Amino acid sequence: MIRIGPSGNSDSFYASGRKHTYQEGEFLHELGLNAFEYSFGRGVSMSDETAGKIKTELGKYDIAISVHAPYYTNFANPDPEMIQKSIGYIIQSINACNKLGGERVVFHPAACGKATRSEAVAATARNLALLAEKCHEIALPFKLCAETMGKLNQIGTVEEIVEFCLIDDMFYPCFDFGHINSYMRGGLKTKDDYRRILDYTIDKLGFDKASQMHVHFSKIMYGDKGEIKHLTFEDTKYGPDYAPLAELFDEYKMSPYIVCESNGTMSDDALIMKNLHKNA
Numbered sequence: 239m240i241r242i243g244p245s246g247n248s249d250s251f252y253a254s255g256r257k258h259t260y261q262e263g264e265f266l267h268e269l270g271l272n273a274f275e276y277s278f279g280r281g282v283s284m285s286d287e288t289a290g291k292i293k294t295e296l297g298k299y300d301i302a303i304s305v306h307a308p309y310y311t312n313f314a315n316p317d318p319e320m321i322q323k324s325i326g327y328i329i330q331s332i333n334a335c336n337k338l339g340g341e342r343v344v345f346h347p348a349a350c351g352k353a354t355r356s357e358a359v360a361a362t363a364r365n366l367a368l369l370a371e372k373c374h375e376i377a378l379p380f381k382l383c384a385e386t387m388g389k390l391n392q393i394g395t396v397e398e399i400v401e402f403c404l405i406d407d408m409f410y411p412c413f414d415f416g417h418i419n420s421y422m423r424g425g426l427k428t429k430d431d432y433r434r435i436l437d438y439t440i441d442k443l444g445f446d447k448a449s450q451m452h453v454h455f456s457k458i459m460y461g462d463k464g465e466i467k468h469l470t471f472e473d474t475k476y477g478p479d480y481a482p483l484a485e486l487f488d489e490y491k492m493s494p495y496i497v498c499e500s501n502g503t504m505s506d507d508a509l510i511m512k513n514l515h516k517n518a
């Protein structure tokens with residue numbers, strides 16, 4: 239089964255007269271979508287009452303929910319205190335995700351800082367092992383989805399993310415194909431460009447884990463240093479296109495959880511994506 243939905247409340251959600259996130263249950267059901275991502279990008283804060291209401295309303299319509307951990311986690315930070323802080327943000331996110339009725343937590347692995355890329359990747363791998371050790375104590379179901387990043391000074395290429403996913407069963411890839419395309423400055427064009435990524439991931443992680451990958455998708459403007467900003471499906475210049483990826487997910491019979499991160503049109507564009515699948 240493929241899950242598809244928006245990240246956050248779209249312009250058309252508000253234009254429909256709705257204003258509270260719990261109303262996404264009815265809104266997405268009416269559109270024919272079945273997933274929603276809630277971002278704790280600026281910090282994990284939500285009352286238990288609000289979380290419970292969102293859980294109930296989304297559950298009523300079988301809309302799955304995932305959360306995005308705070309954007310500022312950095313597992314390559316040389317300061318051990320900062321690593322403990324990043325671990326804390328992930329644990330807060332897992333708890334909040336559980337209260338919302340979800341299992342998937344997306345996080346940003348790291349930035350290079352002053353270290354070389356290989357030093358930063360090695361530090362990230364060490365600190366993710368520490369994170370895994372801490373998270374094994376949590377008696378909740380969860381998946382930690384490490385995201386591919388779009389700026390050249392950030393850690394998170396496809397290969398790096400796949401390597402991190404081998405550290406522990408709890409780690410899954412979050413492939414943000416807009417980021418991947420930005421990092422490669424327009425490298426995702428043909429169906430084979432996507433196929434190489436899927437084949438590589440299935441080869442390294444096995445079909446089961448690869449199949450359940452988390453996906454972020456939007457068209458993204460990029461420059462010499464990678465990602466600049468998220469666009470909508472109106473864009474015809476930067477890409478990438480979803481159609482070849484939809485064909486591959488169908489062909490490979492994969493079960494990804496797909497989140498559209500278009501700028502304002504994320505529910506509209508998620509629906510365009512859904513309609514490119516044969517059985518979603």
Ligand SMILES: [Zn+2]
Nearest residue numbers: 306344346385
């Ligand atoms: Zn992200």
